Amino acid sequence: MIDISAKRVSAMCGLAACLMLVVLALSSCSRRNGSQREVVKGGRAMDSTLVIAMLGDADYLNPLLGSTVTSANIIGLIYPSLLQSEFDTTTGLMNYMALEKKLREVTPQGQGKKDPKGALAKSWQMSKDQRTITYILRNDVFWNDGKRVVSGDFKFSYQLYGSPVIASTRQQYLAELLGADKGKVDFDRAILTPDDTTLVFRFYKPVPEHLALFHTSLTPLPAHQWKDVKLDEFRHSPLNLQPLGAGPYRLKSWQQQQEIVLASSRSSNLPKPGTIPQITFRVVPDYTVRLGQLQTGAVDVVEGIKPEDFTSLLKANRQIEIKTVGLRVYDYVGWSNIDQNEYHKSGKVRPHPLFGSARVRLALTEAIDREAIIDGYLKEYGVICNTDISPSLKWACNERLVPHPFDPARATALLRAEGWLPGPDGILQKQGRKFSFVLYTNAGNARRNYASIIIQQNLRSIGIDCKLEVQESNVFFESLQQRKLDAWMAGWSIGLEIDPLDVWGSDLNKSRFNFIGYQNPRIDALCELAKQKMEPTGARAYWLEYQEILHRDQPITFLYWIKETQGFSRRIEGEELNISGTFYNIDDWRLRPSANVAL
Amino acid sequence: MLIYILKRLLIAVPLIFGVLTLTFFITRLAPGDPAAFFIQPGISPNVAEQIRAQYGLNDPVPVQYVKWLANVLQGDFGRSFSRAQQPVFDVIAQALPITVTIAGLTLIANFTLGIFVGIVSAVRQNSFLDRFLTVTALFFYSMPEFWFALMMIIFFALKFPLFPASGLNEIGAEGFGSVGFLLDRLWHLVLPVTVLSINGAAGIARYVRGSMLEVIRQDYIRTARAKGLPENVVIFKHALRNALLPVITLMGSSLPFIFSGALFIEVIFAFPGMGRVTVEAIFARDYPLIIANTFVSGSLIVLGNLFADVFYAVADPRIKL
Numbered sequence: 074m075i076d077i078s079a080k081r082v083s084a085m086c087g088l089a090a091c092l093m094l095v096v097l098a099l100s101s102c103s104r105r106n107g108s109q110r111e112v113v114k115g116g117r118a119m120d121s122t123l124v125i126a127m128l129g130d131a132d133y134l135n136p137l138l139g140s141t142v143t144s145a146n147i148i149g150l151i152y153p154s155l156l157q158s159e160f161d162t163t164t165g166l167m168n169y170m171a172l173e174k175k176l177r178e179v180t181p182q183g184q185g186k187k188d189p190k191g192a193l194a195k196s197w198q199m200s201k202d203q204r205t206i207t208y209i210l211r212n213d214v215f216w217n218d219g220k221r222v223v224s225g226d227f228k229f230s231y232q233l234y235g236s237p238v239i240a241s242t243r244q245q246y247l248a249e250l251l252g253a254d255k256g257k258v259d260f261d262r263a264i265l266t267p268d269d270t271t272l273v274f275r276f277y278k279p280v281p282e283h284l285a286l287f288h289t290s291l292t293p294l295p296a297h298q299w300k301d302v303k304l305d306e307f308r309h310s311p312l313n314l315q316p317l318g319a320g321p322y323r324l325k326s327w328q329q330q331q332e333i334v335l336a337s338s339r340s341s342n343l344p345k346p347g348t349i350p351q352i353t354f355r356v357v358p359d360y361t362v363r364l365g366q367l368q369t370g371a372v373d374v375v376e377g378i379k380p381e382d383f384t385s386l387l388k389a390n391r392q393i394e395i396k397t398v399g400l401r402v403y404d405y406v407g408w409s410n411i412d413q414n415e416y417h418k419s420g421k422v423r424p425h426p427l428f429g430s431a432r433v434r435l436a437l438t439e440a441i442d443r444e445a446i447i448d449g450y451l452k453e454y455g456v457i458c459n460t461d462i463s464p465s466l467k468w469a470c471n472e473r474l475v476p477h478p479f480d481p482a483r484a485t486a487l488l489r490a491e492g493w494l495p496g497p498d499g500i501l502q503k504q505g506r507k508f509s510f511v512l513y514t515n516a517g518n519a520r521r522n523y524a525s526i527i528i529q530q531n532l533r534s535i536g537i538d539c540k541l542e543v544q545e546s547n548v549f550f551e552s553l554q555q556r557k558l559d560a561w562m563a564g565w566s567i568g569l570e571i572d573p574l575d576v577w578g579s580d581l582n583k584s585r586f587n588f589i590g591y592q593n594p595r596i597d598a599l600c601e602l603a604k605q606k607m608e609p610t611g612a613r614a615y616w617l618e619y620q621e622i623l624h625r626d627q628p629i630t631f632l633y634w635i636k637e638t639q640g641f642s643r644r645i646e647g648e649e650l651n652i653s654g655t656f657y658n659i660d661d662w663r664l665r666p667s668a669n670v671a672l
Numbered sequence: 673m674l675i676y677i678l679k680r681l682l683i684a685v686p687l688i689f690g691v692l693t694l695t696f697f698i699t700r701l702a703p704g705d706p707a708a709f710f711i712q713p714g715i716s717p718n719v720a721e722q723i724r725a726q727y728g729l730n731d732p733v734p735v736q737y738v739k740w741l742a743n744v745l746q747g748d749f750g751r752s753f754s755r756a757q758q759p760v761f762d763v764i765a766q767a768l769p770i771t772v773t774i775a776g777l778t779l780i781a782n783f784t785l786g787i788f789v790g791i792v793s794a795v796r797q798n799s800f801l802d803r804f805l806t807v808t809a810l811f812f813y814s815m816p817e818f819w820f821a822l823m824m825i826i827f828f829a830l831k832f833p834l835f836p837a838s839g840l841n842e843i844g845a846e847g848f849g850s851v852g853f854l855l856d857r858l859w860h861l862v863l864p865v866t867v868l869s870i871n872g873a874a875g876i877a878r879y880v881r882g883s884m885l886e887v888i889r890q891d892y893i894r895t896a897r898a899k900g901l902p903e904n905v906v907i908f909k910h911a912l913r914n915a916l917l918p919v920i921t922l923m924g925s926s927l928p929f930i931f932s933g934a935l936f937i938e939v940i941f942a943f944p945g946m947g948r949v950t951v952e953a954i955f956a957r958d959y960p961l962i963i964a965n966t967f968v969s970g971s972l973i974v975l976g977n978l979f980a981d982v983f984y985a986v987a988d989p990r991i992k993l
Contacts, residue, residue, distance in 0.1 A: 118844020129952075133756050140709065240722035242715045308726075309757040329755070329766060330944030330952075331840065357838050357942045361822055365830050365837045389830070547704035547957060554711065568714055575713045586713055 121350040123645065123664060125656075126363045126372040130330050130356045134316045136292035137233055137241045138308060143333075143354060146656050148292060150335060150352070151318035153214060153222055153343050155290040157192045159185035160569065160653045162399070165466035166609060167569050167653075169286040171196050172211060176283060186649050186658045190344030191321075193222060195270075197286070203279035203607060206289055208272040214343060216295045216319050223269040229296035232260050238304040246288040249276040281607045287570060321347040321660040330356055347660040348647075364640075367393060373642040373664075376655055379519060380452050380638065392643045399465035399652030400634035403458045404521060404564040406441070406512070406528065407629050408434050411590030413556045422581070422592065427510060427559065434627040435477065436487035440535050442479040446524045447633050454638055458631035460620040461576070463567055465652050468610050471620040477627075485535050493536075501536040509538035514562040515549040521562050524632060528562070553588045561588075564635075569653065571609075571616065574600045577628070591628035677982060684974045688967065695966045696740060699959050700733050706753045706957040727753055740963075749967065750960035754953065760964035763949060768968065770840070770945035774864060774937070775930045781869035782876055782926060787916070789873065790880025794915075795907060797885060809874035817933055821867045821940045828863060835863045838942035864941045868933045872926055879922060883915040890914075917988050924980025928973045 131144040139148050157170045161179045169176040170187065171194040195209045214222045231250075234241045235258045252259030254277045265273040274289045295317050302310045316324050320343055322335040333354040337347040355372060357363045364382055366372040368389050378386065383395055408428035415423045428434055447455035456464065457476045464470050493501040493508055501508035512528065514521045525541050532539045539560075544552065552558050565576070578584030578600070579592040599619045603612035639655050641648065644665045651657040705711075706727060707720040724730055728739065743750060751757040789809065793802045812820075829837035836842070836859065845856045887893065888911050896906045931946070938947035946965060953961035985991045 118847065122843055124843060132754070138756075237718065237722050238726075240710075240719050240726065242710060242712075242719055244716040244719060245714060248716075309751060313756060328944070330948065331942075353843060355839065355942075356944070358948065359838070359940045359942065362825060362838045362940060362942060365825055368830060369833050369837070371836065371838075371843075545704075547708055547955065550708055550711075551703050551705055565713075572713075585711065585717060 118351075121664065123349045123352045123374070123659075123662065124372040125352065125354050125374045126357045126366055126376075127354050128356075128358060128363075128377075131327075131333060131354075133313055134324060134327070134333075135294070135313050137230070137239060137243070137294065138313070140242045146654070146659075147324075147333060147335065147354065148316075149320070149654075149656070150322040150347065150660060151316050151320050151324060152292045152294075153193045153319040154292060155192065155194045155208065155210075155227070156286060157187045157189055158287075158290070158653065159187045159657075160399075160651050161185075162465075162652075164468045165463075165470070166468055167283065167287070169283070169290070171208075176286060185651060186661060188344040188661075190342070191660075193319075193343065194272075199282045199285060203282070203285070204276045206274050206276075206280075206282075206285045208274075208289075210270040210272060212270050214319055215340065216298075217317050217323055217338065217340065218295075218298075220295065220297055221269070222293070222295075222319055224266040224272040225269070226293040226296045227272050228260065228264045228266050229300065230291065230293040231264055233294070233299075233304075233307070234291060235260070236304055239307050243291055246291055249278060249280045249285075249288060251275045251277050253277060279607070281609070283609060284570070319343055321345065322352065325351070332356065345660075348663050352659070367640045367642070370642065373645055374655070375640040376637070378638045378640045380450060380454050381519075383638075386640065394641050394643055396639050396641050396648075396650050397454060397636040398639070398650045398655060400456060400463045400636060401465065401569075401652055402564055402566045402635045402637060403461065403463075404524065404562065404632045404635070405458070405629045406437070406632065407553075407558070407561045407563060407589050408437065409556070409559050409589050410434075410592075410628055411556075413559075413590070416556065416581075416590065422590065425559070425590075426506060427508060430491055431626045432487050433491050433493070434630070436484040436491075436535075437532070437537075438477045438627050438630040439480045439487070440484035440537070441528050441531050441630060441632075443476075443632055444479060446527050449527070450520055450523045451633060451635060454636040455633040456636070458634045460623040460631060461565065461567060461573060462571065462616060462620055463634060466569070466571065469571060469613060469616040471617045471624075474620060474624050477624075479531075481531070481535050488535070495536050499536055500538045507538065508536065509540075510559045511540045511542050512560045512562060513542050513544055513549060513552070513558050515546045516543045517546070520635075521564075525562055554585070556588055556590060558588075571603070572600075573619075577623075589628055591626070593622060593626065593628075596622055673982065673985065677978065680978050680981075684971075684978075688970050688974065691970050692744070692963055692967055693737075695963050696737060696959075697733070699957070699962050700736065702957075704957045706959065708957070749964040752953075752958055752961045754956035754958040754961070760960050763961060764946065764964060764968055767944055767946045767949045770943055771931070771934050771938070771947060774861065774868065774934055774943070774945060775927070777861060777865045778868040778872070778930050778933075779923065779926060781865055782872040782930075783919070783923070785869060785873035786876025787880050787912075787919070789877035791884060791907065791912060793877065793881040794884030794888065805877070809877050811874075812870045813874035813878075815871065817867055817871055818936045818940065820870070821864070821937060824863050824867055825940070836860050837863070838940075840943060864937045864943070868930060868937055871933070872929060876919065876922060876926075880915065880919060883918055884911060887911045887915040917984070920984045920987055921980050923983070924977040927976035931969055931973070 127143045129141060129143060131139060131147055132141050133139040133144055134147055134151065136148050136152055139145060159168050161168050163180055163182050166177070168179055170189040171192045172189050174196040193210055193214055195211050198207045210224055212221065216222060231247065233239055234243055235247050247253055247258050250258045251263035263275050265275070267273070274285070276285070298312060298317050302312065314327060319341060321338055321341045323338040325334040325336040327333050335352045337350050339346050357366060363372070363375045364378070364386065367375045368386060370390070370392070378395060386393055387395070409425045410429060412423045412425050412429070415421055424430065443457050447457065459474045459476055462470050488501060492503045494503070496502035496507065512525055514525055529539045529541055553561065553563070574597070575584055576586045577591055577596050578587055579594060579597050581587060581590055596619060599615045603615040606612040639650065646663045646665060648662050649658050706729065707723040710720040710723055728736060731739070749760045752760050752763050755763050789805050793805045796802045825837045828835045840860055841853065841856050845853050848856055893906060893911055896910045934945060935947035935951055938945045939951055946969065949961065950965045953965060
């Protein structure tokens with residue numbers, strides 16, 4: 074009996090092991106067949122491949138739908154763009170370039186490395202009434218399948234961008250086109266294509282030229298490829314997996330959630346085939362592993378390296394360097410300006426019992442040692458933040474503002490003047506109410522965790538009881554949206570065009586991101602006045618006043634601007650990081666060992 | 673036995689269905705919004721509404737449930753919210769072979785290592801080696817796997833770069849040929865499978881030790897020794913084979929642990945398997961994908977348990993099903 078059962082066990086184990094080998098073989102075969110890749114000629118694959126570690130995969134490689142950072146980076150390399158844009162570091166203004174025209178002349182110091190030959194438009198003409206912009210397109214640009222890129226591709230794509238069925242995240246770009254003021258863009262009148270190389274956009278109101286250029290340079294899709302796809306099938310069309318572009322790279326393979334491989338497109342003249350033969354975007358979700366891969370040379374670029382890891386990383390591998398881009402991200406402590414309970418119950422706006430007074434909020438700012446947070450965590454990669462206009466936007470930034478100092482004595486005096494006096498337990502009290510609240514933040518952000526602990530200690534030292542609570546990101550964001558929180562720590566990444574009404578607008582129903590409930594009619598007026606200026610620099614005076622008001626009112630405590638830090642392998646040459654993106658001129662990058670690899 | 677298997681499968685249907693219904697309501701009622709990603713400055717407020725309408729999230733939850741039920745009964749689990757609206761089973765079809773590979777290799781490593789350590793401990797009961805193995809097994813058994821994974825990466829991928837820290841294959845592995853590609857894949861699986869299996873192996877080792885000690889004291893073992901059989905034959909042919917029978921039941925019950933372990937192993941080692949799909953689906957509030965994952969994992973676990981029971985009966989004719 075024992076022998077029989079033992080044989081059965083052995084047979085079963087053998088069968089299981091065989092099955093396992095078959096599964097392993099199948100799993101590797103399916104991957105290989107799916108990718109249909111060929112090894113780049115000449116040398117080791119890594120010698121001609123740039124490897125970039127990404128936190129997450131692209132959602133779509135379709136410019137209408139792609140909404141992740143990875144998508145945007147890859148779409149920019151695959152598809153043609155009407156204009157080339159670059160950030161002028163001397164002024165902080167965006168510049169737009171066609172093949173034969175620039176929006177503004179830039180000093181050599183502010184000049185980027187973007188080649189105007191990367192633009193599909195030859196030139197443009199803005200009408201005198203600022204209601205029409207006419208582009209003349211090049212006639213020598215072709216999609217990867219050999220069909221010419223024509224103005225009709227743009228009209229077709231804009232109609233898709235505006236479709237509520239497709240729900241493109243870039244619908245907002247169509248907000249000035251004819252008909253948009255009545256709720257529906259009239260595409261027949263708003264976008265005209267008299268011939269294949271002429272593209273006309275018409276607006277219902279005068280639009281500043283820079284904004285018109287920004288909003289009319291959305292990436293097109295090839296109309297001939299997509300014209301038969303039904304709108305309700307657009308989001309799951311198989312064509313989304315085979316992007317047809319005209320840019321310096323084309324998609325070679327996409328193993329979802331694993332890697333995206335781009336190969337230099339030899340036929341591209343926008344402006345030329347990518348210099349590096351192959352770029353691989355590898356999805357590595359775990360930060361420690363991304364860091365380790367950079368250290369061992371398995372990847373060449375990792376974004377978002379934490380300052381605390383610089384020393385060990387550079388010590389472990391001298392072939393790594395840390396690069397930074399401009400100041401575009403800031404952290405803040407949000408104080409609810411209004412009593413949310415009352416607002417939710419009756420719709421009435423009343424000051425928050427703790428944070429309703431500007432003087433209290435100023436005291437809170439002065440009680441927080443922002444320099445200590447910067448010195449302790451960000452070091453030279455942090456700058457004290459006064460308002461939400463970045464010092465990188467030099468044309469608009471108010472440099473006369475003096476940061477509120479760390480001054481606990483003055484903070485105590487301000488609170489005393491507001492009636493907040495120490496109670497028997499040392500915690501401030503006013504009319505029987507203790508100055509005690511919960512400061513929320515989202516999970517998984519080491520920088521904010523560090524800052525929140527310092528904030529808690531700082532506030533405790535002046536008699537404020539601040540409890541810390543971490544929420545899962547999705548839950549945290551929902552609480553913010555519903556204006557459920559009294560105090561929280563979060564951050565914003567700003568756009569390069571200043572448009573802050575969504576964050577500070579007094580109409581709390583319209584201003585979706587005014588989580589604190591701040592209301593100041595002068596801020597509303599200044600934002601509107603600035604929008605009406607046809608040249609951005611003409612609005613400088615408005616933005617200076619805007620910053621003075623925010624600095625005075627302290628609707629939130631602006632903490633610090635963060636210089637985002639990226640880890641680069643030294644084998645990369647020619648890279649130029651810019652506030653508009655780490656991969657801003659990636660098609661011009663070179664790999665040292667690959668210099669001899671023929672394209 | 674066939675009737676027994678059929679009965680078990682029939683019982684599994686309402687069980688899995690109940691799990692899915694619970695999952696449906698828990699995910700819908702938990703805070704968070706699948707369209708939250710589209711609520712950003714610079715994105716029209718209409719977009720989130722349009723997305724919600726497309727996903728059918730504007731209906732009351734009971735209505736959503738009835739619609740979902742009608743679709744599921746027709747075998748349609750829907751399309752993923754977060755992965756380019758792919759049918760959820762397409763997403764799973766891409767991920768499942770990877771997880772099954774990891775789970776299978778882990779299972780083999782678990783039992784091989786666990787049985788080996790268990791035998792040594794039992795045969796050398798109360799020796800220094802036994803105590804050493806017991807302490808080591810308890811050490812690994814109580815160690816958090818995610819921490820252990822990071823330590824293994826730091827040690828074997830950074831300090832002594834013997835194994836890769838992430839991914840399924842090397843860049844350019846396509847050029848290695850079929851055997852080279854397979855070996856490259858196995859090389860990438862060494863660290864994760866080790867991490868996943870060491871913890872389980874420690875548990876199995878304790879179990880085998882106990883089982884072996886019980887068997888060794890049986891009369892027929894004494895008889896075997898009395899016959900003058902060599903100790904190797906006594907241990908491996910007579911004692912081990914009988915001691916292993918109860919271990920078979922562990923196979924089925926190991927599956928849920930291996931699957932749940934794969935959740936973070938896949939995140940840490942960047943494998944696009946079921947674990948990562950599940951974790952990302954939860955963070956993105958991708959309801960259809962969460963439910964489909966629950967369905968697949970639940971079914972595999974039920975089938976795993978059934979397989980273990982049947983295997984046990986096949987292996988030991990004393991058991992009648």
